[in-house]
Amino acid sequence: MVISKTPFRMSFFGGGTDFSEYFEHHGGSVLSATFDKYCFVTVRDFPPFFDHKNQLTYSKIERFDSPDELSHPLVREALKYLHENGIQISYDADLPARTGIGSSSSFAVGLLNSIHTLRGKYTDKKQLATEAIYLERVLCNEHGGIQDQIAAAYGGLNRIDFSKDGFQVRPIEISEDRLEKLNSNLLLFFSGQSRFSSEIAKEQTSRTAENTETLHKMKELVSEGENILCSDRSLDEFGELLGYSWKMKTTLANNITNDEINTFYETALKNGASGGKLLGAGGGGFILLYVPEKYQSKVKTALEKYMYVPFRFENDGSRILYSKS
Numbered sequence: 001m002v003i004s005k006t007p008f009r010m011s012f013f014g015g016g017t018d019f020s021e022y023f024e025h026h027g028g029s030v031l032s033a034t035f036d037k038y039c040f041v042t043v044r045d046f047p048p049f050f051d052h053k054n055q056l057t058y059s060k061i062e063r064f065d066s067p068d069e070l071s072h073p074l075v076r077e078a079l080k081y082l083h084e085n086g087i088q089i090s091y092d093a094d095l096p097a098r099t100g101i102g103s104s105s106s107f108a109v110g111l112l113n114s115i116h117t118l119r120g121k122y123t124d125k126k127q128l129a130t131e132a133i134y135l136e137r138v139l140c141n142e143h144g145g146i147q148d149q150i151a152a153a154y155g156g157l158n159r160i161d162f163s164k165d166g167f168q169v170r171p172i173e174i175s176e177d178r179l180e181k182l183n184s185n186l187l188l189f190f191s192g193q194s195r196f197s198s199e200i201a202k203e204q205t206s207r208t209a210e211n212t213e214t215l216h217k218m219k220e221l222v223s224e225g226e227n228i229l230c231s232d233r234s235l236d237e238f239g240e241l242l243g244y245s246w247k248m249k250t251t252l253a254n255n256i257t258n259d260e261i262n263t264f265y266e267t268a269l270k271n272g273a274s275g276g277k278l279l280g281a282g283g284g285g286f287i288l289l290y291v292p293e294k295y296q297s298k299v300k301t302a303l304e305k306y307m308y309v310p311f312r313f314e315n316d317g318s319r320i321l322y323s324k325s
Helices: 020-026 073-081 101-117 126-138 147-152 178-182 196-204 208-229 235-247 258-271 293-302
Strands: 002-013 028-046 056-059 061-064 087-093 157-163 164-170 185-189 275-278 286-290 318-322
Touching: 002 056, 002 061, 002 101, 002 147, 002 208, 002 235, 020 028, 020 126, 020 208, 020 258, 028 101, 028 147, 028 208, 028 293, 073 101, 073 126, 073 147, 073 178, 101 126, 101 147, 101 318, 126 147, 147 157, 164 275, 178 185, 196 208, 208 235, 235 286, 258 275
Parallel strands: 056 087
Antiparallel strands: 002 028, 002 318, 028 087, 028 157, 056 061, 157 164, 185 286, 275 286
């Protein structure tokens, strides 16, 4: 049996420039971090005493003889890709799916990590990320970028650069005190809405040509955000930059925001937030705010109908918690 633990991520700047339709022509960059909310994937060889050969447990239970019988596309394609049969898989998570924290990609990374380990194969972070990207974007043919798989595999606060030749991960080097200050000024709320990111990403992909200039500007914010973190500039500028980036992001597709999200955001700003953004493709899920500590109580009170989710940054990426043959 093998149990893997894979973090979820929050993206600060550059989202959208990690779509191949953009970065293969112009190069892309994102600034993102993983945090201490995780998905857990347990795998083991399935005992040969039942009337089915495999079992998958997530929000429902699927029992099947061949991977082709599976309705879960990611697991179906993963098992076919790895030539697996006779396996039991269970999925658990700290946060709900389809909420903008890269849950699907974290699951893909954790699943691959678990199965490789079960078969006695060591897989480094780059291979895990590369295989997860191939699984989601090619085998499952899902629209979207490639930052989530990389963030989940590597962990930490990173700048990730993309080109037609591949990707490069560069950790952001700042002091523990400054990282702690950044963490303490970020508040995470759940909007209560979920969505299929692939649908929003499909529209965004189709509008790449008309959005090119906006995406250029969004990519430039990655370097600006990195400069704020790695210098002695006020971290409050980071929050203001989040707000500026969010305004640009809302123009990339029609369903990135809605009336409730707009009202949430305006309420946060009126009560002291410097800026913020909806995580992921948009349409719902988690909203990240930058709020100086002196205004945090006021913001939390104004947004009390929404679930506040405390978090801490993490640095490990996907790892194996337990492995025993």
